[in-house]
Amino acid sequence: MxxxxxxxATANGDLTDVQALIQHPMDSGFVKxxxxxxxxxxxxxxxxxxxxxKTVFLADWGPAVSKDPYVKFSFKGGAKGDxxxxxxxxxKGATDTTTAKIG
Amino acid sequence: xSMMRNTLLASVLLMAGAVPAFAAxxxxxxxxxxxxxxxxxxxxQLRNKWTTTEAQLAAAKKAATAGDFDAAIKAATxxxxxxxxxxxxxxxxxxxxxxxxxx
Amino acid sequence: MRARSVLxxxxxxxxxxxxxxxxxxxxxxxxxxxPAADAKAFKKFxxxxxxxxxxxxxxxxxxxxxxxxxxxxxxxxxxxxxEFALEAGKEMFSKPFxxxxxxxxxFANGGxxxxxxxxxxxxxxxxxxxxxxxxxxxxxANGEQPYSYVKDEMASLTAYMAFTSRxxxxxxxxxSDPRALAAYENGKRYFYTRRGQLNFSCATCHVQxxxxxxxxxxxxxxxxxxxxxxxxxxEWNGMGTISRRxxxxxxxxxxxxxxxxxxxxxDVEYFxxxxxxxxPISGPxxxx
Numbered sequence: 001m002x003x004x005x006x007x008x009a010t011a012n013g014d015l016t017d018v019q020a021l022i023q024h025p026m027d028s029g030f031v032k033x034x035x036x037x038x039x040x041x042x043x044x045x046x047x048x049x050x051x052x053x054k055t056v057f058l059a060d061w062g063p064a065v066s067k068d069p070y071v072k073f074s075f076k077g078g079a080k081g082d083x084x085x086x087x088x089x090x091x092k093g094a095t096d097t098t099t100a101k102i103g
Numbered sequence: 104x105s106m107m108r109n110t111l112l113a114s115v116l117l118m119a120g121a122v123p124a125f126a127a128x129x130x131x132x133x134x135x136x137x138x139x140x141x142x143x144x145x146x147x148q149l150r151n152k153w154t155t156t157e158a159q160l161a162a163a164k165k166a167a168t169a170g171d172f173d174a175a176i177k178a179a180t181x182x183x184x185x186x187x188x189x190x191x192x193x194x195x196x197x198x199x200x201x202x203x204x205x206x
Numbered sequence: 207m208r209a210r211s212v213l214x215x216x217x218x219x220x221x222x223x224x225x226x227x228x229x230x231x232x233x234x235x236x237x238x239x240x241p242a243a244d245a246k247a248f249k250k251f252x253x254x255x256x257x258x259x260x261x262x263x264x265x266x267x268x269x270x271x272x273x274x275x276x277x278x279x280x281x282x283x284x285x286x287x288x289e290f291a292l293e294a295g296k297e298m299f300s301k302p303f304x305x306x307x308x309x310x311x312x313f314a315n316g317g318x319x320x321x322x323x324x325x326x327x328x329x330x331x332x333x334x335x336x337x338x339x340x341x342x343x344x345x346x347a348n349g350e351q352p353y354s355y356v357k358d359e360m361a362s363l364t365a366y367m368a369f370t371s372r373x374x375x376x377x378x379x380x381x382s383d384p385r386a387l388a389a390y391e392n393g394k395r396y397f398y399t400r401r402g403q404l405n406f407s408c409a410t411c412h413v414q415x416x417x418x419x420x421x422x423x424x425x426x427x428x429x430x431x432x433x434x435x436x437x438x439x440x441e442w443n444g445m446g447t448i449s450r451r452x453x454x455x456x457x458x459x460x461x462x463x464x465x466x467x468x469x470x471x472x473d474v475e476y477f478x479x480x481x482x483x484x485x486p487i488s489g490p491x492x493x494x
Binding site for chain 1: 281282284285287289290440443444
Binding site: 150152157189196199200201203 | 247395398401457
């Protein structure tokens with residue numbers, strides 16, 4: 001099964017530019033289905049990017065984030081060939097994690 | 104004497120009322136509904152129904168089920184007007200579409 | 207006096223005759239379908255209206271109309287939201303049916319790099335056949351249930367097929383068959399006809415107002431409007447097909463939509479694709 005996380009990290013001078021696309025329904029819990037029943041909340045609560053064991057980006061998400069979220073940010077440090085670890089936990093306790101190389 | 108006055112008062116009140124002296128009947132509703140449905144059927148043959156017409160027809164039927172024939176007739180009459188407008192649109196557009204054509 | 211009146215009436219008669227014949231030839235000219243002339247005029251209308259837009263950029267819809275949106279779209283294309291559907295489509299396309307056959311058996315060149323030829327006029331059936339229709343017919347011919355025309359699997363499959371044709375110019379043919387010309391004309395008429403309680407035609411938004419806003423959205427030009435399909439639309443929080451867009455456009459004008467793949471929809475897809483001949487396939491796409 002393919003990971004739910006697509007990531008691209010590029011070294012850019014002393015910055016590392018990161019883009020990630022995560023496949024997740026991000027159901028807010030406020031939307032009703034075609035039968036009028038509430039679709040239960042199912043969303044990522046925490047998203048973490050780690051480099052060299054240090055957290056460089058931490059997101060506490062809630063129902064306001066839409067389906068298949070896209071994240072873009074830059075952090076200082078990081079060199080080509082370094083590992084970048086991404087993981088998330090959702091409100092149902094499910095997790096996914098992946099490691100990408102900075103290019 | 105007071106009996107007569109009461110009767111007179113009652114009949115004056117009835118005549119002065121904003122609502123018809125006798126509430127609209129189911130028969131009146133059925134007449135209005137068939138006129139509306141006939142027009143909508145014609146619009147359907149022209150492949151040009153409007154969503155608002157359908158909504159008014161549904162509202163008419165719902166009000167009738169609840170026994171509110173005044174509201175039902177109002178909605179049915181509105182539905183008929185909308186259906187007729189959609190028929191007019193389909194008919195006139197048979198030629199008028201050319202006004203928008205890029206030549 | 208008499209001579210003058212004779213001359214006047216002769217002049218009048220001549221003038222009338224000229225007018226009548228001009229009118230007649232004008233009527234004859236407008237009544238004889240000329241898709242090639244239509245396509246030329248269509249392209250000229252949009253390139254004249256937007257001289258700064260590169261011709262191939264029209265396929266990007268609202269993004270070619272607004273610089274800020276174009277920047278956002280360029281960023282988005284690095285990590286497009288349709289990626290998941292595209293991957294799913296590739297997997298689905300190669301998975302055999304229960305009878306062992308695959309989609310490749312239904313299409314020319316195994317279904318790869320052929321999207322730009324759709325829709326086409328099927329002379330045996332006497333009707334326009336779209337890619338979505340062809341895919342479901344392929345399924346049914348091989349004992350499988352057809353998919354919904356508006357999203358999910360159909361969107362994934364057409365996303366994959368569009369992707370294999372990326373960059374190829376739209377190449378729709380109208381055979382010299384009166385039924386094909388009639389289908390083309392029918393599609394053209396549908397495009398320009400006002401419908402719904404809001405009394406909009408497709409042209410009202412996409413010919414009269416491209417680049418302008420309808421509520422919060424920027425309108426796309428009609429020229430090349432199908433080249434990016436299917437699309438991941440943020441408004442839909444997911445993928446949608448050409449069928450989906452036609453249906454939602456109808457209901458947005460308060461017109462009751464027709465059935466997916468109705469004759470009118472097939473014909474308007476034929477018309478819109480034909481007048482975009484030469485523009486590159488850019489699908490699958492992403493839209494606000």
